[in-house]
Every structure is written in C-alpha cells, then in structure tokens.
Amino acid sequence: MRKIENLNQIRLPEELDTVIKTGVKAGLKKGIHHPSVRERFRMQSVGRKAAIILLALLLGGGLSITSYAVVRNLVEKRMEQVPKEEKENIIEELDKSREHTDQFSRPFTEEEQESMKQMTIAYQKGTFPKGELLQIQEESQRDMDRVCYLGTKQCYYLPERALTEEDLLEIIDFQTKMDYALRDRREEWETEGSTDAGMHNRNGGMADRVEKKSSAENTTEKITEAEAIKIASQWAQKLYPIKLEDYQMTNRLDRETYVWKGYDAVYEICYGISGFEYYYIYLNAWDGALLEVVHTDTGLSPQEVTLEELKESLPERETEARNYLKEQLQVEETFTKVTCNYVEENGKINSAVQMAFDTEGHTTYVLQFVDGKLTLYSMLPQDAYEEYLENYFKVLPGDKEWKTLYFDRKFL
C-alpha cells in the first residue's frame, strides 16, 4: 500500500482556534494533574469490592512464583545478555531504514504460519534457536539455503524450501531483540526525561522501572507490580479460556491514559502470543481494582439474530450473564437495573448483544455476547454507561437504531 491521502484536501474550520482555546480552558479548570493528589482517585475506583476480596485472597495465600514467571524470566534473561552494542546496532539500522516495516522475500505458507505460532509459544517458554539469524550487509551476500536479514532494507530473505523450526526461532529471536532494544531506548528517554522535568515532575508519566526509584511516600499505598501481575493473571484465567503459560506477559505502569478518568496510575498487563493475539487487563494501581479488559482479536462481524430469537433467548442469556458475574467476577451485589442492549437494522440484530447490570454502588457491568461467547465488555460508572447509550441514540442514522430491552425489575 502506498500513502493514500492528500491531506491538503481537508480544510481547517474557522472555529478550530476557539475549540483549542476552549479545550485548554477546560483542562486548566479540571486542573493539571499532580500525582500526589491521591485520595480523589482512589475513591473513584469501580469494582473495588471484588478486587479487594480477590487481593485479600491472593495476599492471604502468599505470592508464590509461578512456573509462568520463571519462564518469562528466561526470555528476559536472554535479552539482558544481548550486548548493548548489538542492541544499538539493531536500532541504528532500523533508524536508517527507509522501509516502514519488515519485508519478507516471499510470503509464509499456511503451514509455516501455524508453525510460527507454535514456535512463538515455544520461544516464550524458553525454547531458543541453536544459532543466530544470519545478518548480511548487501543482497549479494545472501545464502539461498538460510534465512538472512538485510538491515538496510529491513528485509528477511527466506529460502524456497519450507522453513524449519530453527529458521523460525531465529527470526523470532531477532525480532524479540529488536523489541527489547527499542524498549531499552524508550526507558532511557523516560529516565532522561524525568531528570529534565526537574522539580515540576514529581513522579508523573514514568515507566514502571523508573517508578521504583520514586519516593517511598508514593509507593507505600499502592499495590506492587508483582501483586498487579498476580491479580491480572487471576482475572485473565477467570475471563478467558486461555492457557497463560502459552502467553508472554508484559506490564507497565501507565500514568497518563486514565488520568482524565480519575485514575492517576494504572497497571496495564498484557498476555500475548506475539503477532497473533493479545489480552489486555487494566488495574487501578492504588487498590488493584479491575478497570478494563480488552481482547484484541474480537473479530469484525457482529452476530446476526432476529429480534424474536433474541427475545426468546433472553431468560437464558440473563441467567448465563448472572452466573458469569457471580462465578467469574465474584459480583453478588444487588442489581438495581438489568438491561439488554443491541442495535437493530432492518428487523435484525446487527451488533453484539450487551447485558448491562447496574449495582447499588452505581457501577455497571456490561457483558457482551460475541459469536455465542460471553465476555466482560466493560466495568464502568453507571452514568458513563448511560451517556454511552444516549450517544448511540444521537449518532445512529436512518434505519439503524440502538434498542434497549428493560427488564425493569429488581433482583435479590
């Protein structure tokens, strides 16, 4: 694909400057966030009760080091042993390259693609290549029977024969080095940045490693990184039918994304099979409460069922959703309202079907049926979900409409 747009064709509206100034004014009115103002943020946690119970259970049982953590350390350890110079060279070539991404001399076959996934899992569990990826300086040095990498073109030359497990492991290993090299550089920048920011930057926006260097005052009331990982792994296993040992875990402390929502420190824990699928779990760093889960491979097509089919299946769906809340999320609160929400188009349900449960604590749990499977879509303050529904009504055009089936009764 080539660059596809001439941006000059988008005209700037007259009111743009006013809008920017209004945004600045609104931001200043809210106040520049100083991480030390903690109380406000902790009070706004949703799902706090469930998280605290879970945390207590976890802490009560002690924090054992799982085999998963040991495995993760194997890749970390391997990457830590890569000489700094080698990492710098990789980045230098990347910076020089005019290509926007990796090129392959031929596409992977279906078998190779499947094998790549299996080898990625194996690599994450500690199976490493015996050799190293052959790096060449120019195309003429290419070895036709080996995978070669030409940095200046960011190109992997693949042999015509089927790729072996060793070939694939060498590619995975090299790409992992690239990721770690970039991560190291970013962390270096962040560390430098914190020094640059001086007294104005008490501990904002730092990566987790830098965070550990901040004052004791800022760390004593937060859950630790290890606790966050433990909690996230519990949630991942509860929410998704996945074997965690097959996934690589990465985590970071995010101090910017959720600030506007009132959370000044959020752990983002991701379980992924590199290049294939990812599960993100977001926890409030103050109390470990689950804020959000995102599964990145949810597919594009909404399910299509008729309204009649949906209505018929409602009692069954409701029971399933309640069981899910109770068993998977340990939510046993009194629900003040339960609704089923969907988008209708030409008499058909053209969206994922959502079940929303409002609690007395003004939290809404939104569960979603996609391809017959039930997952947690979101946990959010009740008014935020109401706003979400209102916005649907505003933006839906013509023959599409956001519909809500109100159960309109209290439970328990």
Place this chain on the structure above:
Amino acid sequence: MEDEKIKRLVKKARQGDRQAFESLFLMEREYLYKTAFLYMKNQEDALDLVQECVMRCVVSIESLQKPEYFRTWMTRILIRCAMDEWRRRKKYQYVAETEVYEEVDTGEKTLSREDKMDLYHAIDQLEFPYKAIIIQRYFFDYKLKEISEMLDMPLGTIKAYHSKAKQLLKELLMEGTR
C-alpha cells in the same frame, strides 16, 4: 530551534501558563485537526475530538517526559480519545460519509471517488488498533517504529497488527466490490 521553543513552552505550561498551552496546540493545530478528521470523518466530531484531546493533554501535561516528543505524546492521547469514542459508537455510525466525500474529492488523482468511498468505509469498520495504524501509516506516513511509540506498544505487536490490518482492509474492500 523549534525544539527549544517547544521546551520553553512545555516548561511554562507545566506551571499552568494558559498562553503557553494555547501556543503549543495552535502550533500543532493543522496536524491535530487533520488527524482528528481522519479518525472521525466529519468536522463536528473532529472538533469535539480536538477539544477532548487538548483538555486531556492539559490535565496530564506532567506525563510528557521529553518536550521534543510533544507531537508523539499528543498523538497518543488523541488516538486514545478516538478509541474511547469508537468504543462508545462501535460500528454503528454512518452519518459522516457524505461530508467526507465532499471534503476530500477535490483534485484527487491517485484514487477514484468510488475507491475513496470504499476505502473510508472500510477503514471505518476497522477496530482499534488496526484503524489507528492504517491512518498513521498511510495518511501521515509514519514508520511502524514511530507508531509503536505513539501507541506505546512493542514494535513486534505493531507489525503484527499492521499486517492483520492490511489483510482486514483488503477483505473489507473486496467485500465491497462483490
């Protein structure tokens, strides 16, 4: 020179200087609006997105570590704002198409009007992060490495998403021609 100016403005902004904030965002007004427009497809929503992004940037200015990366940092926040908005409207918004065609249909040589209609429609159906990657890569010509910094995701992840995004886009476009 530009970097020095940004550094000075960021320093002042951190102290709550309204004018410094305004100068920073006005300097980036064109990029900010055009990016927002590509994500939202119509003027009204693009302006809303700009305002939301500016507001969030002001609130979290302390999280900007290196002032010279102001644009990357701002883009990251803009994409997050757009992502939140998509989640709210997920897949059901088709109101803006007419306006998009009017705005981009002048003097375009590389893609036909019909191609562009299909392309916008297809991009609009992509989920995060595919949509963000396609927009930043093919409209603004950012390298995947830069996009990985914007989205704060490992390069390997971005590469995988980029490849999947292209595949999805192709499928959607082919669907449209059937």
